[in-house]
Amino acid sequence: MTGYTRASALGPITEFVETRGGSIERIFRRVDLPLALLDNPDLPLPLREQFKVLREAGREIGDPFFGAALGRVVSMKKLSAFGAWVSGAPTLAGAIDRSGRGLNRFLQTATVLRFQVSEAKARWSIEFLDPGKDGRFQNELLGVSYLIDGVRHYAGSGWTPTLIRSTCVGAEQAAALENVFQAPVLHDAPVSAVEFDTALLSATGPERKQPDFGAEPPIPPPVGLREEVAMLSTIALLEGSPRIDWVARKLDMSRRSLQRALDREGCSFSTVLEGLLKDRAVALLLAQKRSLTDIALHLGYSDSAHFSRAFRRWTGMPPSRYRS
CATH class of the missing domain: 1.10.10.60 (Homeodomain-like)
Known part of the structure; x- marks a missing residue:
């Protein structure tokens, strides 16, 4: 299943790379994409192309866990109108519901968000169905970072997950990611996920907004x-x-x-x-x-x-x- 996102997803990558002395022009040349994409944020972009940009961005600044590092400085509520809508839900439970209903329509296709509750433990996961492999790991790190930020918006800036499930390989990579996320990391997980106490589901956020997608049309799924x-x-x-x-x-x-x-x-x-x-x-x-x-x-x-x-x-x- 081919996935699509918006060119606006590249904006945070650009800012992060340039603040660390990298060149976004070199990255775009290496992945063979027009730099003018940055001036056309509403254009649909194949998800695998975002994978590649993240991969090359990590190489550009020498960070094997670039997606996680980027995730520490980006915010769910800044993910265009979709992110503002999700973060404006009255409670964390409402935000999780909104994200599941709106993600594939307004932000990114071929991506599945799942939410499970077992006793006092909640698990929120993200899985990418696009067959592209090159750079997928960096995108998974970024995806779980958005989930963490989504919970933290309601739980408070000092909150850390009970556990992060990562597709990273082996204990060495998990230990490196624990230093980035400042939370326990389970390696070799089938999908990326964040776990937290179910009591947080009733936590209230600082903002409440009605959905406004007037200037942001749905991403049309390619049918052929x-x-x-x-x-x-x-x-x-x-x-x-x-x-x-x-x-x-x-x-x-x-x-x-x-x-x-x-x-x-x-x-x-x-x-x-x-x-x-x-x-x-x-x-x-x-x-x-x-x-x-x-x-x-x-x-x-x-x-x-x-x-x-x-x-x-x-x-x-x-x-x-x-x-x-």
Whole structure:
């Protein structure tokens, strides 16, 4: 199951890396993503690409537990409108309920939050269903950090978990993580989880907010390869015309395999790209902020004449007339 998050998830990574002397530009080059993603926080981003960014960020600053270190300075309530909504629940129990109901719709897909109670012990876990492996461990560390912060929002700043279950390997890694989390860590767990006393479920938070997702539309789940290609091409479009080889690489496919798979869905890469270019061109024209030449170059055309011919083919009129 391919998972998607929002490009806004990369913001805290950027700030953390730069405060420690690293270069986010180098990281983005190594994972082959456009830096312009940082200026487009609402764009859907494949979850495995976030895995890779976290992996490279750890290498950039020399921290094998980068996700946990980042997790100590990020906050659940700052996870866009979703985080503010979850943290605004009247009680911790309400926040856990909100997170389970809203995570896959508003923040991140292919991710499962589970909550279990056994006698006086509560366990809140997070599991990523995306098949991407490269960098997954760092993302798991970050995920459990958000759970810890979510409980701490209600339990108080000095609270520490009774136990953290981690997918780390062996006692040595667990001991290193205990120094970061300042809490007991159980290694080789099947999924990441945080355990705490059930009495905390009735703890009240400092804020109460109604959900407000007016400016934050749900993440559309891709129902087929065409939609996945469109999402990736939208990212590539930030730095010029998308290349089929780049999209195929991000999908772990060869160019030919991608072409055959799209053909089975009754479309082609050029068909998907034409639709995206048309939508982007219309949006840029209506914004009234760029010249036709600027728009043409932004969309990957060599000059305004080539762009005008394409736009006439899409709409039946030249772009200047459409704008007026």
